[in-house]
Amino acid sequence: MTAIVASLTVVLVLALTSLLATKINENLLNMARQAVQEEAHGDADAIASALQRELTKVDVIARAIRHALEQRPDITQKEFGALVAPLISTTPSILLVGRSRGYILEQVYPVSGNETAIGLDYRLVPRQFIGVDRTLRSGETSLQGPVNLVQGGQAFVQRSPYYAPTTNDMSQIATGIVSIVVDRDRLLKEIAQSHGMMSYHIAIRSLGDDLNPVKMLYGSAGTFDHQPVLRQVPTDGSTWQIGLVPATGWPVTVRVGNLVWALSFLSIGFLGAMFLALWMMYRSKRAAESQLRSAINSIEDGFALFDPLDRLVFANEKYLSYYELSRDAIYPGNTFENILKEGLKKGQYKDAIGREDAWLEERLAKHFNPTEPIEQKLGDGRWLKVAETRSPDGNTVGFRVDITELKQARERAEAANRAKNNFLNIISHELRTPLTSVIGYARFLENVDILPGFKALDNAVRTGADRDECTRALSTLRSDVANMSGRITTASDHLLGLINDVLDRAKLEANTVELCIAPVDLGDMVNTVTSDLGIRAAEKGITLTSDVVPLSVNADAKRLRQVLINIVGNAVKFTETGGVHLSSDHDETNVRIIVRDTGCGIPADQLDLIFKQFVQVDTSVTRRNSGTGLGLAIARQLVELHGGTISVESEQGRGSCFTITLPLHARNLELAA
Ligand code: ADP
Secondary structure (H helix, E strand, O other), X not given: OHHHHHHHHHHHHHHHHHHHHHHHHHHHHHHHHHHHHHHHHHHHHHHHHHHHHHHHHHHHHHHHHHHHHHHOOOOOHHHHHHHHHHHHOOOOOEEEXXXXXXXXXXXXXXXXXXXXXXOOEHHHOHHHHHHHHHHHHHOOOEEEEEEEOOOOOEEEEEXXXXXXXXXXXXXXXXXXXXXXXXXXXXXXXXXXXHOOOOOEEEEEEEXXXXXXXXXXXXXXXXXXXXXXXXXXXXXXXXXXXXXXXXXXXXXXXXXXXXHHHHHHHHHHHHHHHHHHHHHHHHXXXXXXXXXXXXXXXXXXXXXXXXXXXXXXXXEOHHHHHHOOOOHHHOOOOOEHHHHHHHHHHOOOEHHHOOOHHHHXXXXXXXXXXXXXXXXXXXXXXXXXXXXXXXXXXXXEEEEEEEOHHHHHHHHHHHHHHHHHHHHHHHHHHHHHHHHHHHHHHHHHHHOHHHOHHHHHHHHHHHOOOOHHHHHHHHHHHHHHHHHHHHHHHHHHHHHHHHHHHHHHXXXXXXXXOOOOEEEEEHHHHHHHHHHHHHHHHHHHOOEEEEOOOOOEEEEEHHHXXXXXXXXXXXXXXXXXXXXXXXXXXXXXXXXXXXXXEOOOOOOHHHOOHHHOOOOOOOOHHHHHOOOOOOHHHHHHHHHHHOOOEEEEEEEOOOEEEEEEEEEOEOOOOOOOO
């Protein structure tokens, strides 16, 4: 990944460098061009006006000479020289001034070097004849050329006509021509020199009436192909166009181009390096963060971090899973208060239902001043231990530990403790009652003399009563003793039953009950149970019937009887009207013994509990009847030891139906099972 980003950065740096350097160089070039062009425009103006000035000067000189000639047409050569010399002395580019009368050149200045020209007939020189003839006939001054000079170089010739004073008709052909020959190269060199502008290629061409180029007058025609700065100078007879191009051409490169490249590369490269460094820092920060996150996520407990403004920074998966109902509100940036409010709306906090505002206030107070951990019950019934602490920089760190199991175990232990206390109360009462009977009746038997039968016998013996009366008194005494012994036996039996129950329970808990499995006839077994309990049923005025078919079952006869006595005994005990009926059915593997009564019934929410030890349904009927709450717990465990089950269906006020399901061929199951 890092290698890819580094390569991309390098490519980006190169591309940006090229873009930036090219752009800067373009701008610099434009600026350089603009500067050179501005300078060239200024220089072109200067050259144009200088040329204009020089040509005007030539024109003025020509006018002065014409004027003089028009005054004195018969001027001598000497006078001509005296006239011209001072006029051209300050214009070194003027090579020659000539004066013709008609087509004959009569006077020149300077004469030296031009002697042969005097007396020249223009009609014999075709190159010059056209210009001369046009000037003479048109009467207009014209600047002609360039013409080749004998001494080399080229020259412009200004021809201006003059008219002798006798000539009144100006439409007639002119008297003669004043010709001023100007050294072209010298003229332009002087202009350029005088303006210090030798660094240009200068070219001049004449334009036609339609302003199209007609003829090159000076310099190279190619100059006009290189985007020259153009200026126009009106001259006698035509318009000249000056073209100006820097001698080195227009700038095409930037001098500091390479420097720009280097600087661009350095700056973009620096930015690229900065970016890479920042990216790597960001990556390592992200890696550290994700390590921390995965570490926090793997914590078994819920964890959440809130910033000093109480906005959530991070909550791990466990935390979110605890608050499933308000999960949507638990996102970074949301405040703790908002999360609580959302949870309250959705019934997230069990103990807040019905008193949301007060709960919110209390919870926030604890959150802002965390001291002891608090316990919180959630909407789904789970319990959380909430521990919050404030870090020195103002953050709040919250832990959530699921203490549901702990809480349930505690509740179970408390319930067991309550049940045990209850049992102790019951058992002490249950034991004390028969014991009190036994002790009371035993006292009576110890002191027989207080029995009514003894008193009657004693009285009969002492008074010498007859034999019949003594026999009656003795019989009364016997009946009294038998009655008391019987009560002692009943109470002892009851006591023994209770003690047996407690011992059985202890044995079952210690897994030391051993079954003695043998074939048992179910019909016989049920008959003995109904006949044993039939007396109690009869005493209560209820029926106890059975239609259990004879069937051989592999079971521990003693324990099965104990189970039946318990279930049927309960049915009789808790039935005041109607009766108890035992029935059975079986298939190939199991037999079901059904004990149905029309008693008080058991509330639906207690049905599962009655098989737990020490549990008694809290009704007046139960309270009226003695019991320890052990019977059904023992019965269920004994049946389960046989590999069977006990279940109950009941409707309060209408009766109950206990079903014992036993395997037909029970094995002696491992006690530890
Ligand atoms: P106990 O010694 O109190 O009878 P048991 O474990 O045998 O203890 O029964 C537990 C409780 O179940 C009873 O106290 C009674 O409240 C309820 N119970 C059991 N059998 C019946 C029944 N046939 N009808 C109504 N309640 C019953």
